[in-house]
Amino acid sequence: MSSLRKIAVDGIEKLPIYEPGKPIEEVARELGLDPDGIVKLASNENALGPSPAALKAMQACAGEMHRYPDGGSYRLRRAIAGKLGVAPEQVLPGNGSNELIELLGHVFLGPGRGVVVSDCAFVVYRLVAAASSAPVTTVPMRAFTHDLDAMLKAITPETRLVFIANPNNPTGTMVGQDEIDRFMAVVPDDVVVCFDEAYIELLPPERRPDTLRHVRAGRNVFCLRTFSKTYGLAGLRVGYAVAPRDGIELLERVRQPFNVNAMALAAAEAALGDDLHVERTDGMVRDGLKQIEAGLRARGIEYVPSVVNFMLVKVGMGRERFCRLQTEGVIARPMDVYGLPEYIRVTVGTSRENERFLEALDRTRG
Ligand SMILES: Cc1ncc(COP(=O)(O)O)c(C=O)c1O
Known part of the structure; x- marks a missing residue:
């Protein structure tokens, strides 16, 4: 162990490290999965891609x-x-x-x-x-x-x-x-x-x-x-x-x-200047929110109604469910860092991606 910690400014050592949404490549590497089969719904990105x-x-x-x-x-x-x-x-x-x-x-x-x-x-x-x-x-x-x-x-x-x-x-x-x-x-x-x-x-x-x-x-x-x-x-x-x-x-x-x-x-x-991309994105998000909400309601899973492209979903043991969803090739986000250990956060994706999330919820239940 080097002595760098002793030289650093007081308090730096105690700062928490930000935990970002996991990249697809990292999950593929860690779990031995095909990256093409992984869906990332972890960072509120735009599933339609760049403008x-x-x-x-x-x-x-x-x-x-x-x-x-x-x-x-x-x-x-x-x-x-x-x-x-x-x-x-x-x-x-x-x-x-x-x-x-x-x-x-x-x-x-x-x-x-x-x-x-x-x-x-x-x-x-x-x-x-x-x-x-x-x-x-x-x-x-x-x-x-x-x-x-x-x-x-x-x-x-x-x-x-x-x-x-x-x-x-x-x-x-x-x-x-x-x-x-x-x-x-x-x-x-x-x-x-x-x-x-x-x-x-x-x-x-x-x-x-x-x-x-x-x-x-x-x-x-x-x-x-x-x-x-x-x-x-x-x-x-x-x-x-x-x-x-x-x-x-x-x-x-x-x-x-x-x-x-x-x-x-x-x-x-x-x-x-690309208003069309914004419009398309908005349409995808509105449809996706409806799709995910309907899927959660049909499964009796509670969620926090959202006005944007992500949603809190109450799954019980959030971090454990997050890990199990990953083994199903779906990356969401655990919420314990926000004091919400029973929740995960899922980003609205394309219709296919949202379906993958709902199916993975079924497979990781119980
Ligand atoms: C509320 C809020 N503010 C800021 C950011 C940071 O966004 P940026 O990519 O512009 O740094 C995010 C990203 O998740 C966010 O959710």
Whole structure:
């Protein structure tokens, strides 16, 4: 054993390691399965694949990969700003929205500078807070949904940041416009609110809360979005933050010079204009949710109704079921890390993939 642990910064050793959805290749290797027969429903990816427009853009720029990317993400920033009706200076692309969560941690968190999150919120918020030695206050959800009133009450003078994933991962639930506006009306001005909207494009337009109105009003709000989900570009790692100009400027100071790679920039810009892919994805998700819900109901299995492309399913011993599903060639996600040991989370896939999941549930019962 080397002595590196002794040299590392205090507390690093105790940080939890993020457990991602298992890659198909890894499960195939570990269990001796044919990768082609494995279905991955573990990371809320888009089963239709990347936007075709993005694929074309990637091919077109492949020959330029000896060049550094545009460190200022000029074109992508303008494309996002144009689409959302904000100024380019209010947008910052990042290496996935995960990077932007981390940058928020660098800028706002530290010892005595804490966060408020729901107990079943996306786990990366807590990891980022822990990495900054920031205190974390977790607030119980109500019916698997953020309890914004309770989150408000949990704010103390040492709170700097409140994370609200909306819709939330892993619960698949959301808070609506009225609740958000009521929350924003009373949240103190020295507390930053981050609305993490990784799945927002999967909601019908009339159900999408407009949180950008609070950015436009100059409130201390960061909205995070990603190309990993609806746009099908998780492997490229590109997301973005929308915030008041001074907020973006602060993030600029702590990011790496070339935080988004050139292929990701080109693909994201193309994907942003590919409304047809978004529409197709939305159709697949709506049909898939119905299919999985009907299958679970027919089997008498409880689930948490979801508005997005994944769902919590109550299977009893979640981690054990997750392992057994893997031997059937279906990768889901155990939820013990979220304090939900009886649940697994399954991503909505193609109709065939959803069927494979339901059949595998039957074979791993009892
Ligand atoms: C709520 C939420 N925020 C952020 C992310 C991170 O996404 P990205 O791939 O953009 O880093 C995810 C991914 O699962 C998520 O569910």
